[in-house]
Amino acid sequence: MRYHFPLPALPRARPLCAAGLCLALLAGCGKDEAPQQVSGGDPVKGQRLMAQYQCAACHTIPEVPGPAGNAGPPLEQFGLRSYIAGGIPNTPDNLSRWLDNPQAMKPGTAMPDLGVSPEEARHMAAYLLTLR
């Protein structure tokens, strides 16, 4: 003879509510804001260009293949940074100009002018600002 013990019904709805609440709280951390828009910039093209110009020779960049160099700062969460090169406000226009010609904005910087065109710079800026 086997006995069947009735299992108490699990309050299924509650964990879902808790998870929803957590997400709502996390959403308050600022990451839900859309990344700054770069006019004429395509993040997908930008990511490809980052690989083409081998930015990873000096920078560690998520999702960009390469040797994870250390000569320049890592670019993780770059879209959340306030400043480029320790002092230039990280706006889409400034970032595009920086990628186009770093020497012009900060003479003596170790970051080389790689011959990136203004259009390519906008794509790369669009990609970098999505890193958050």
Added chain:
Amino acid sequence: MSAPLQSVLHPAGPDAAIIANLSWVLFGGGAVIFVAVMALMVLSMRRDARPVAARWWIAGAGIAFPVVVLSALLVWSTWRSAELSPQTSRGAMSIGVTAKMWWWEVRYHDPVSGREVVSANEIRIPAGRPVYLGLTSSDVIHSLWVPALNGKMDTVPGRVTGLTLHADKPGIYRGQCAEFCGEQHARMALHVIALAPDEFERWLAKEAQAAAPPSSPLIERGRCQSCHTIRGVASGARLGPDLTHVGGRLHIAAGTLRNHRGALAGWIADPQAIKPGARMPAALDIDGATLQALAAYLEQLK
């Protein structure tokens, strides 16, 4: 180029074609035998399967079949292998290659001056004729393997081994160290660049010349000449790759980075982040502007 840079399945020379042919016959034969064994297994599981005496299996599938198949294969592969290029410098152009941790020193003989022309990490050869590589190593055992052109050949310290490369037509063929040699074994690649014969002669004549412009105070400031030779600027050091025409190479750091100003600057600034354990130290006292100038100088050493 449509074929992949480095593939045994896309042979680009007569020797690699023979090796690929042998491989395909082995794959094909193996596949046929596998399918036959699986078919026999399915047949044996049928309800009305007739039992076959064990002695037939032993005599047939255990002795007769392997003896016939393996003997035929031995005769055929011996005959086919005899067609591979002989590993000799006779009748072939010679190039010296010394494997090092973790790069390749390449030495050509300049037919005009009779002098040695030293380069690195790139072997340029004339297409359509055999080129004999005299191989050695200055530290541990490495192995040179350019899959599209030939099989592997070990490089052994204190000994000279040889390998013949024969590219049918101009192209770029990637090679790789194929014997584990330490921390950066995986980043010890090289490229074989096959050129049309007249183009090769022009390239070698240019490669034999000293660097232009012939002087750079930057090199001394960076103390590069302690390890690197730039013919016409600083000669004698053989610890690191010869940089006389570094700007003309496709890659730097043995295939690690494509060669351009940014990669050169990143490499000079901190090679240890890019290729940890490499013998080149990081530049600790070079300011940004000097780093830029140094990279730009090296880039135009074509």
